[in-house]
Amino acid sequence: MPDLSKIPVTIVTGFLGAGKTTLISHLIRNAGGRRLAVIVNEFGTLGVDGDILKGCAIPDCPAENVVELANGCICCTVADDFIPTVETLLALDPRPDHILIETSGLALPKPLLKAFDWPAIRSRITVDGVIALADAEAVAAGRFAPDLAAIDAQRAADPSIDHETPLSEVFEDQLACADLILLTKCDLAGADGIAAARAVIAAETVRPLPIVELVDGVVDPRVVLGLGAAAEDDIAARPSHHDGEDDHEHDDFDSIVVEWDTVEDPAALTTRIETLAAGGEILRVKGYAAVAGKPMRLLVQAVGARVRAHYDRPWGADEPRRTRLVVIAERGRLDPDAIGAALGA
Known part of the structure; x- marks a missing residue:
């Protein structure tokens, strides 16, 4: 049994667009009386997910309980950002009953898990569980890597060379660190896609893990919260491609912010x-x-060629009415001018 004096923490990991923010929004609204706090980590300088989650604020998880760490991987900025943020949340009155951490889609969960052994916090919090989200449709199609067929062909031609891509390593590390896997967007994948995604995950996991299928982030909070895994005491059972390294870099990925004034036609933006x-x-x-x-701002979220857009709330009186989009790609594939032109900026 975990030490009941410690505040449980759930780490929510998963690849880009897997549905982490949607899940946490659901948990906030269905906390069952728990006082929640949330740390959300963005890749890039423009925070989006934290603003979405603050918009879900309720008395048991007010906006001040949602802290955003942008422009830096949470597991690479432990001393400067993560530890002070946790200490700030622990000092809240009333103190949170449970803390949720949403990592960026590019984060490796194991270095973050190791941070829970830091003397300043290890006697006060425990990792209740690591939840890995996997987009069923994307995983079934192999979109967690640029071109799996080409990689497999190269490996077959020269088996002495490891052609693992950074994307696949991120995916595998997230699965290897997990206590529970949530297979998301099952409505888009269909029965065959779900079966294919399950097969991929089963082949990549290092130990048997429960897999729960869900749509739109809807899951009974009792399935996700209260696992009692104490994952910080079980690090050795969670292998990583980066074991033995003191830290890791995100030089394999890059992001830019494309900014301009107004969009005349939202449908045209989606097509672009x-x-x-x-x-x-x-x-x-x-x-x-x-x-x-339009007095409302348009929230835009795209994973690959799948684009979703909806008006989320009115623009604030003190907010500049401008269009700002974060674009994430593998390093070397971002041409700001070309991308700006392609988006109509």
């Missing part, structure tokens, strides 16, 4: 993003658009 992603260079696009003649 789909066209840009069709080239296989772009992993993720997310941000807000200012649509001409």
Whole structure:
């Protein structure tokens, strides 16, 4: 049994666009009386997910309990960002009953897990569980790597060379660190896609793990919270491609912020993003658009060529009405001018 004097922490990991923010939004709204606090980590300078989660604030998880750490991998900035943030949350009155951590889609969970052994916090919090989200449709199609068929062909031609891509290593490390896997967007994958995704995950996991299928982040909080894993005491059972390294870098990925004034036609913007992603260079696009003649801001989130956009709330009186989109890709594949032109900026 975990030490009941410690505050439980759930780490939510998963590849880009797997549905982490949607899941945490659901947990906030269905906390069952728990006082929650949330740490959300963004890759890139423009925070989007933290703003979404603050918009879900309720009395048991007010906006001040949602802390955003942007422009830096949470597991690479432990001393400067993560530890002070945790200490700030522990000092809240009333103290949170449970802390949720949403990592960036590019984060490796194991270095973060090791941070829970830091003397300043290890006697006060425990990792209740590591939850890995996997997009069923994307995993079934192999989109966690740029071109799995080409990689497999190269490996078959020269088995002495390891052609693992950075994307696949991130995916495998997230699964290897998990206590529970949530298979998301099952409505888009269909029965065959779900079966294929399960087969991929089973082949990649190092130990048997429960897999729960869900749609739109809806899951009974009792399934996710209260696992009592004490994962910080079980690090050796969670192998990583980066074991033995003191730290890791995210030089394999890069992001830019494309900013301009208003968008005349939201449908045209969606088409532009789909066209840009069709080239296989772009992993993720997310941000807000200012649509001409509309008092609401348009929330845009894209994974590959799948784009979702909806008006989330009115622009604030003190907010500049501008369009700002974060674009994430593998390093060397971001041409800011070309991408800006492709988006119509």
